[in-house]
Amino acid sequence: MSDYHIFTADGARHFALSHADAFRDSDQLEAKEFGDGNLNLVFRVKNQHGRSLIVKQALPYARCVGESWPLTIDRARIEAEVLLRHGRLCPEHTVQVLHYDPALAAILMEDLGQLEILRSALVAGKQFPLLASQMAQYLAHTLFHTSDFVLNGLQKKAEVARFLNPELCLITEDLFFTDPYCNHERNNIHQAILPQARELWHDDALQAEVARLKADFLSKPQALLHGDVHSGSIFVSATQCKVIDAEFGFYGPIGFDVGSLLGNLLLSYAGQFGLQEDTSVREQQQAYLLEQIATLWQGFASEFSQLMQTQTKESSFASSSYQSFFLQQVLADSIGYAGCELIRRTVGLAHVADLEQIRNEPQQARCERFALALGRQLILQRHELTTIQQLNTLVQHLPLPA
């Protein structure tokens, strides 16, 4: 910790040069800071041949708020270790970490600038046919291989301790599960949907179900999660798909990672009502999103089942009835967490471009109401929705509120 200092462009350049085989002492390196948004300092370091890498440094506070919100720089360790671990389990879809410096809380990693951030691309109406099947592979492999199916009790407990990540989990515990369901000052609620937001504060049935999901988030360490699989953490192209930003990683319920992504695809679905005026283009994009949702779950379930059948090391979990039960429970959890994501991105602190970039305010309010109504249905009905088709049917039949 004593060697810690906040990077200037010069420091980032020096850090990249010291730890990257890609750069030579004779290179002319250029380092440019570009905010990743919320928490950290991020530089792109490029040489004269166009070869580039990313330097990401954790600041001892949350960047979006400032020094008044101190935040452990140990999150850089979590991020580096989760990415390295997930990278071994699924190198195709995990950003490559080249070096991690604990004292500087800094990570040198591959630059994915040639890809697009999924959220912006979806807002622009783009489609990526391989997205869901690739993410299904990523989720199945990273989650299965860090679960009780593979690790014995000794290994698992050591892993749980290594990735407790209390400070960043607390952010999720608050923003995801608490704030949207009460009149919290951190909430960010557009005036037009205040009546619908208020309903959440007095919805006993919903709050009881959200409490169950929160209790599992706190006390169900099933696997090493990424912890923040939203569409801003995924880089895509027509052929590739890579996940970044694992600082929220911890041992939690598998459905949280799967559900976060489902929730983000559904946020995109909701936003389409306001982003795309041409009905047939909009319907076509929404059909693509539902198809991706189906493929995501089916691909995940199929790969995870295959792994359970062939790679389970813990004999107690070899029972095929248990494995079916396990997957069914992951689906219910995933649907519940997807519902939470829809709600917290609509009325909580951190909004998403899928809804924010709708220019027509009344139309935006309708989309937000749709997101809230859908989120609520998913949370309440997650145990009845036993197939992904049932979820898609629910989405398709939910009317766009006035």
Add this chain to the structure above:
Amino acid sequence: MSDYHIFTADGARHFALSHADAFRDSDQLEAKEFGDGNLNLVFRVKNQHGRSLIVKQALPYARCVGESWPLTIDRARIEAEVLLRHGRLCPEHTVQVLHYDPALAAILMEDLGQLEILRSALVAGKQFPLLASQMAQYLAHTLFHTSDFVLNGLQKKAEVARFLNPELCLITEDLFFTDPYCNHERNNIHQAILPQARELWHDDALQAEVARLKADFLSKPQALLHGDVHSGSIFVSATQCKVIDAEFGFYGPIGFDVGSLLGNLLLSYAGQFGLQEDTSVREQQQAYLLEQIATLWQGFASEFSQLMQTQTKESSFASSSYQSFFLQQVLADSIGYAGCELIRRTVGLAHVADLEQIRNEPQQARCERFALALGRQLILQRHELTTIQQLNTLVQHLPLPA
């Protein structure tokens, strides 16, 4: 660790003298080793006035097996810290720890020799009217106050890390959940019930449900458990009841502690068919046991509900529907773990006097078959048994097998 040496009687006397206000330098202290059975060295240290204390030292191996089974002496820390923590939460029913020495892995604690060990007393057909209501208080207070209802995410994660207890949990993971359901060399099966034991090895439905219970044991850190609440860990009298031996303590599912005790009361019930030849005496003792089972759950549920309503610090868990759901889930878990306890104590490594002390072998085999059949029913039906009366009705209607 460098100061660690195995106590002689002299060492135990010196340890007690150094750390007990009760003893003076001028006292004539006598120290006598008496095995607590399985894992540790235990001395009673007494002065000439009859005042006595217990010195318990962890050996670097499991005493019952010998040096070939190495076992961490960190279990003494776990035991001392769990007892101290539970002792603050429920001093009436937790043995008092006077001193703990990490280097020597030794604990000085109150002597409960004036009380009886519950298991032996039940085998002798004794009754303790306050047992269940006192244990209900112990379980409700120790478990509630170490749960997510009270601790925030930061506190809870620090606690989970402090009490991971991987080595001792592994013993439970193996002996409780794995061995009885396969042909494991550690199993200890009386010849007469071999056919019934074999059935367990091929019972897919049962194995799937045991897998769910094991997965929760591994990955459901709801509260700081005692981890080994069997009737050999409880000292009783007509008015008192105190719990000892917390070295298996860890953050796990609340139902595991409650269910272990339920299972032990049911083992006593099963054993009565063979221990007590006088039918009316036997029926009277079994009625007492069922009444204690009802009181245990009702007392626990009532106290835990009261605590949830009045002492919950985490606002997300203030919902009364959530609290009802939570208790219902604890009941289902408890019934499941009680079923596992019945089975593993009948065919697993560690048997209990309730069944072992039946002299008539054919009668013993019938009692063991009863325990296995009951265990299986509890595990399979735990979600349908939504009240403790339903459990008792099932017990009363289960025929004693031939």
